Amino acid sequence: MRGRDDEWTELMLSANAGDSIAYRRLLESVTPVLRAGARRGLARAGQPVDQAEDIVQEILLAVHLKRHTWDGTAPFAPWLLAIARNKLIDTLRRRGRRVFVDIDDFAETLPSEPPRETLPASEVTKHLEALPARQREVLQSIAVDSASIKDTAAKLSMSEGAVRVALHRGLSALAAKLRTV
Amino acid sequence: METDRLIQALAADGADRYRPVGQVLAASLLVALPVSAALLLSTLGLRPDLSQAMHNPFFDLKFVVTLALSLSAITVALHLSRPEATAKGWRLLLLAPLAILGLAIGAEAMLPHRTSAMTRLVGHNSMLCLGAIPVLSLPILGAALLGLRRGAPSRPVLVGAVAGMLSAGLAGTLYAAHCVDDSPLFVATWYTLATAIVAGIGALLGPRVLRY
The missing domain is CATH 1.10.10.10 (Winged helix-like DNA-binding domain superfamily/Winged helix DNA-binding domain)
Structure with a gap:
C-alpha cells in the first residue's frame, strides 16, 4: 500500500497548493477505502451497512474542514484514517452502541469486493x-x-x-x- | 445526495485553508489574557512589595513554574489537535513544571528558615489562591477551547484537560504577582490544586466543545 499512500500524500500537497483537480482526485480515491471501512465497522456493530454512505460523507466533510491539521511533512493516510475512525465511533455512539475501538476497520487495505452500486446518502x-x-x-x-x-x-x-x-x-x-x- | 456530488462541492470550496490551529489559538489567547489581567488588577491588585519581592529568587521562580506549565501545555494541546497524534511521550512534557518545583523545594530545604516547612506550605492565603486562579483562568480557558476548536483532536477529554492546564498556567502567572507566598512548597500544593480544578473543568468541556 506504500504506493497508494505516497500518491495520496502528493495529491494532498498539490491540493493544499491550490490544485482543486488534485484535491478532487484525492477525495475520489479515498472514498472506496472509507466506504469499505464504514461497512466493516457497521457490520461488526450489528448495524445495517446501507448507512455506510452517510458515514463516508461525514468523514469527507471532516477531512475537508480539518485539512489544515494535516502536517504536510507526514504521510496522509494515518491522518485520514484517524479522522475516519473518529467519525465511525461517533456515529455508532450516537446510535447508542457500545463501541470498542477496532483499528482494523479502516486498515489500509483496498476493498476486496468490486465497487457495488452505492445508495445516495x-x-x-x-x-x-x-x-x-x-x-x-x-x-x-x-x-x-x-x-x-x-x-x-x-x-x-x-x-x-x-x-x-x-x-x-x-x-x-x-x-x-x-x-x- | 450522492457522494461524488458532495466531492464536487468540496473541491469547489477552496477557502479557509491556511490558518493553522496555533495561529488561531495564539490570537484567542491574546484577546483573553488582558481580560484576566484587568480582572486581577481591578480586584486583588499586585502585591504591595512587588519591587522588593523581585529580588527574591523564590518569587521569580513562581513565574518560571507557571510559564513552564503554560508553554508545555500549549505545546501538548497543539500536538494533540492533530487527529492521528498520540499522547505517548508528549505527556512527559507536562511534568516539566513539576520537575522545576521539585528542584526548588530541594533548594529551599537547604536554606535556614525562621518558619517551619508546614507554615510555609500553608502560607498566608491558600484559599484565595485556590479560588483566584480558577476564576482568572475562566476567560483564558474559554479562549483556549475556542482556539482549539480549529483542531481535530481524537481525544477531546484529554485536550480539554490540557487546555485547562494551560489556562491555569497563564492565570497562575498573573496571580503570582499578587500572591505573597513565595515558598515552592506553597506553589507545589496550592497552585497545583488550582491547576487540577481548572484541568477538570477543561476535561468536562472538552468533549462538548472540541468534537468536530
Whole structure:
C-alpha cells in the first residue's frame, strides 16, 4: 500500500497548493477505502451497512474542514484514517452502541469486493434542506447541477466572493448538523 | 445526495485553508489574557512589595513554574489537535513544571528558615489562591477551547484537560504577582490544586466543545 499512500500524500500537497483537480482526485480515491471501512465497522456493530454512505460523507466533510491539521511533512493516510475512525465511533455512539475501538476497520487495505452500486446518502440531503436559503441554493447549484462558482454567481445574482462564502458556510453548517443528530 | 456530488462541492470550496490551529489559538489567547489581567488588577491588585519581592529568587521562580506549565501545555494541546497524534511521550512534557518545583523545594530545604516547612506550605492565603486562579483562568480557558476548536483532536477529554492546564498556567502567572507566598512548597500544593480544578473543568468541556 506504500504506493497508494505516497500518491495520496502528493495529491494532498498539490491540493493544499491550490490544485482543486488534485484535491478532487484525492477525495475520489479515498472514498472506496472509507466506504469499505464504514461497512466493516457497521457490520461488526450489528448495524445495517446501507448507512455506510452517510458515514463516508461525514468523514469527507471532516477531512475537508480539518485539512489544515494535516502536517504536510507526514504521510496522509494515518491522518485520514484517524479522522475516519473518529467519525465511525461517533456515529455508532450516537446510535447508542457500545463501541470498542477496532483499528482494523479502516486498515489500509483496498476493498476486496468490486465497487457495488452505492445508495445516495440521506443524512446530508435531509440537512441540506434545513440550511438557510442562500447556502442551500449555492450548494445545490454546485453539487447537484455541477455549475461552476462563476455560473452559480451569475444564476443567483451574487458576487463570486459571496458564492464562495455561502458554499463554505453551507459545508460547515452541514458538518455541524451531522455532528448533532 | 450522492457522494461524488458532495466531492464536487468540496473541491469547489477552496477557502479557509491556511490558518493553522496555533495561529488561531495564539490570537484567542491574546484577546483573553488582558481580560484576566484587568480582572486581577481591578480586584486583588499586585502585591504591595512587588519591587522588593523581585529580588527574591523564590518569587521569580513562581513565574518560571507557571510559564513552564503554560508553554508545555500549549505545546501538548497543539500536538494533540492533530487527529492521528498520540499522547505517548508528549505527556512527559507536562511534568516539566513539576520537575522545576521539585528542584526548588530541594533548594529551599537547604536554606535556614525562621518558619517551619508546614507554615510555609500553608502560607498566608491558600484559599484565595485556590479560588483566584480558577476564576482568572475562566476567560483564558474559554479562549483556549475556542482556539482549539480549529483542531481535530481524537481525544477531546484529554485536550480539554490540557487546555485547562494551560489556562491555569497563564492565570497562575498573573496571580503570582499578587500572591505573597513565595515558598515552592506553597506553589507545589496550592497552585497545583488550582491547576487540577481548572484541568477538570477543561476535561468536562472538552468533549462538548472540541468534537468536530
